[in-house]
Amino acid sequence: MRYASITERLSGLGSAKWEVHLRAVKLRAEGRDILMMTIGEPDVETPDGLIETAKKALDAGRTKYSNGRGEAGLLDALSKRYTRSTGRVIGADQFLCLPGTQSSLYLALTGISQAGDEVLVGDPMYACYEGVVRASGAKIVAVPMRSENGFRMQAADIETCITPRSRAILLNTPHNPTGAILTADDIAEIGALAVKHDLWIISDEVYEEMVFDNATFTSPLAYEEFADRVIVVSSISKSHAAPGFRTGWAVGSPEFTARVLPVAETMLFGNQPFIADMTAHAVSEPSEVAKAMRGRFAKRAGMVFEALDGVAGLRVNKPQGGMFVLIDASASGLASNEYAHDLLENAGVAVMPGASFGASLKHWVRFALTKDDAVVKEACARIANHAHGLKGMVA
Numbered sequence: 355m356r357y358a359s360i361t362e363r364l365s366g367l368g369s370a371k372w373e374v375h376l377r378a379v380k381l382r383a384e385g386r387d388i389l390m391m392t393i394g395e396p397d398v399e400t401p402d403g404l405i406e407t408a409k410k411a412l413d414a415g416r417t418k419y420s421n422g423r424g425e426a427g428l429l430d431a432l433s434k435r436y437t438r439s440t441g442r443v444i445g446a447d448q449f450l451c452l453p454g455t456q457s458s459l460y461l462a463l464t465g466i467s468q469a470g471d472e473v474l475v476g477d478p479m480y481a482c483y484e485g486v487v488r489a490s491g492a493k494i495v496a497v498p499m500r501s502e503n504g505f506r507m508q509a510a511d512i513e514t515c516i517t518p519r520s521r522a523i524l525l526n527t528p529h530n531p532t533g534a535i536l537t538a539d540d541i542a543e544i545g546a547l548a549v550k551h552d553l554w555i556i557s558d559e560v561y562e563e564m565v566f567d568n569a570t571f572t573s574p575l576a577y578e579e580f581a582d583r584v585i586v587v588s589s590i591s592k593s594h595a596a597p598g599f600r601t602g603w604a605v606g607s608p609e610f611t612a613r614v615l616p617v618a619e620t621m622l623f624g625n626q627p628f629i630a631d632m633t634a635h636a637v638s639e640p641s642e643v644a645k646a647m648r649g650r651f652a653k654r655a656g657m658v659f660e661a662l663d664g665v666a667g668l669r670v671n672k673p674q675g676g677m678f679v680l681i682d683a684s685a686s687g688l689a690s691n692e693y694a695h696d697l698l699e700n701a702g703v704a705v706m707p708g709a710s711f712g713a714s715l716k717h718w719v720r721f722a723l724t725k726d727d728a729v730v731k732e733a734c735a736r737i738a739n740h741a742h743g744l745k746g747m748v749a
C-alpha cells in the first residue's frame with residue numbers, strides 16, 4: 355500500500371536515541387543491578403486532591419463531548435493563571451486545551467510552519483522536537499547553545515542561523531536537558547530578533563514550576579512588544595505529577611487560536627470534561643507537588659555536583675531548574691554513546707547519551723534527578739569509580 359510522506363519523515367525517528375535506555379531495561383529484566391538515571395518522570399504520585407476532582411467529575415457525568423477550545427471552567431482558570439504570572443491580561447480566548455505539551459507543540463508547528471520552512475531550535479534540544487518539526491514538513495536548524503553561556507540560547511547565535519526560510523524560534527525554558535533558564539534580557543533580545551525577522555516564538559514551558567534556588571522564570575508572553583507572535587505550550591504533566599492524564603494547552607494571540615482552532619477540532623473534536631475539571635483545579639492554586647520536587651531535585655543536583663565535578667576529569671553543569679543534570683565526560687575521550695554504553699555495562703548506571711539531544715553534547719551525558727537520594731548517591735559513586743578506571747581520564 356502507499357503511504358503519505360509524513361510516515362517517511364517520522365520513520366525510525368529517534369530509535370537510536372533510546373538505545374542505552376532500552377539496553378538497560380533489558381539488562382534489568384535479566385536480573386542485573388542497573389541504576390536507571392535515564393528518564394525523568396515526576397517521582398511522586400498525582401496528588402489525591404486532583405484524582406478526587408477527576409472522580410467527582412466522572413460521577414457527576416462530565417463525560418460528554420466538549421468543544422475544540424476547551425471547557426469554559428478550564429479556560430477561565432488558565433486565563434486567571436496566565437494573567438497573574440505574566441502581568442498582562444491573557445483572555446480565555448487565547449487558549450486551546452490539548453492532551454499535553456507534546457500535542458500542543460504538534461498543533462502549533464502544524465499551524466505556523468510547513469515544507470520549505472525552517473524552525474530554529476537550540477542544540478541540545480528535547481529529543482521529541484525533531485518529530486514535531488519534521489511532522490509539519492519544516493526543517494530544524496540547530497542553533498548551538500554553549501556551556502560557557504550556561505547553555506542559554508543567545509539572540510546573536512540565533513541571528514547567524516536566520517535565512518529567508520526561517521519561520522519560528524522554538525524556546526524551552528527551563529530547558530531539558532540542560533536545566534538552563536532564559537533571563538529576562540535573553541528573552542527581550544530574542545523577541546526583538548523575532549520582530550526584526552518576522553518570526554514566531556514558540557515557548558515550551560512545561561518545566562515552569564521546576565525552578566531551583568534563586569533562579570527566576572520569565573515567559574516571552576509577558577512582553578507586550580512581541581506577545582502577538584508568542585505561542586506558549588505547557589501542561590500539568592510535570593508541575594502536578596500527572597503525565598498520564600495527558601492534559602495541557604497552547605496559549606497565543608486571539609488571532610492564532612482562532613486560526614488554528616479548526617486544526618484542533620479536526621484532530622481531536624475537543625477533550626475530556628472530567629480531565630478539564632481536574633486541570634482547572636490544578637492550575638488554580640500553587641502546586642505543592644512542584645514545590646517539593648523543586649527542593650528535592652535542586653538538592654540532588656547539588657549532590658551530583660559535589661560528588662562528581664572535577665573527579666577524574668568529569669565536569670558537572672549546575673542546572674537552574676528542570677529534572678536533569680548534565681555531566682561532561684570529554685576527558686574520557688569517548689563519544690557520549692560509547693561512554694554511556696561503557697558506564698552501563700561496566701558500572702551498572704544507565705544515563706542518556708548527550709548525542710540523543712544534539713551535536714553540542716557529543717561528550718556529555720544526561721542524568722535524571724528523579725530517583726531517591728540514596729540511588730543518586732550510589733549512581734555517583736559508581737560513575738566516579740568507573741571514571742577513575744577509564745583510560746584517558748585525568749587522575
Ligand SMILES: Cc1ncc(COP(=O)(O)O)c(C=O)c1O
Binds near residue numbers: 453457480588
Ligand atoms: C521539554 C519537554 N517538552 C514537552 C514534554 C512533554 O510534555 P507533556 O507530557 O506535557 O506532553 C516533555 C516531557 O518530558 C519535555 O521534557
